[in-house]
Amino acid sequence: RVVRGELPQVETAVRTEAVAENGILKFRLPPMPEKYQxxxxxxxKTAIVAYAAVSLANAIPGTPIHPYVMTLIFGIIxxxxxxxxxxxxxxxNAFGLAILSLMAIIMTSLNKATPEMLAGLLAPLAGTLVLGAIGIFIASSITGRFLxxxxxxxxxxxxxxxxxxxGTxxxxxxxxxxIATNEEERKKxxxxxxxxxLVAGFVTVTIASVIMAGFFANWL
Structure with a gap:
């Protein structure tokens, strides 16, 4: 079962899969032989690309580009x-390990939180999440029509x-x-x-949130 209105777009994307495999760049390295993969x-190879991206992000004066954003750019290229x-x-065969590592990153952000701190923030957080979700639903539904x-x-x-x-x-x-009924549908x-x-998560949290935090910090 697929969300209403999404299946035609999914099928269209799948029809262009052969084109996507060749990439959008004219130059493309020959594939590595299977026996070496x-x-x-x-x-x-993944670690080298990630290391190069993080190193470049840290080498830029003032670090205007977050390392996560740089790794996304390097990964695409x-x-x-x-x-x-x-x-x-x-x-x-490292997908499960990657998911475990990502979950560990989330847990490390809570290492300094105490039960008293969480109890005091519970009501404000719940209210913010509810009001924020309602606002996002309304704004996204309107904006989505134009896109x-x-x-x-x-x-x-x-x-x-x-x-x-x-999380994304x-x-x-x-x-x-x-929601998929078989493996092929799941991949589509x-x-x-x-x-x-992925792009939305990087834009809103990694980039926009930093800009907004810097803007509102001047009001404190």
Whole structure:
């Protein structure tokens, strides 16, 4: 079962899969022979690209670009050039490890929180989440009409502002798994929603939230 209005868009995206495999860049490295595509080699390639992205982000004076954003850019470029294979973590049998690591990152943000602190913030957080979600639903539904998105897809993209990455990555996989009836349909749905959710999470949480925090900090 797919959200109303989304299946035609999914099918259209799948029809262009062969074109997407070739990338949008004219230059593309030849694929690595299958016998060399071991878990160690694939993970090493991923680590090298990530290390280069983080190093460049940290080397820029004033760090105007967040390392997470830089890794996203490097990942896209490396994928388009053929340096990184599509769905490389799954091929390297490291997808589960990556998900575990992402969840660990979320937990580290709570290491200084005490029960008293959480109890005091419970009511304000609940109110903020409810009012924020209502506002996001309304604004996303209106904006989505101008962008050719269904209210459901637009609202999902808007709600990424509440959790960002890696939540967008994890929830996209869980949603595709929950509503798909077979593996082929799951891949189609995931290919359709995951890029939108990832970009939305980076834009809203990693970039926009920093800008907004700097703006409102002057009012304190």
């Amino acid at each position: 071991t878990s160690f080699v694939l993970m090493a 490396a994928g388009e050039l053929g340096l990184l294979e599509k769905d490389i973590l799954t091929k390297a 050719g998105l269904t209210p459901e897809m637009a609202s999902a993209i808007g709600l990424s502002a509440l959790f960002g990455f890696p 990555f994890i929830l996209s996989h869980e949603a595709a798994k929950a 749905i995931l290919d359709h929603i995951l890029p939108k959710m």
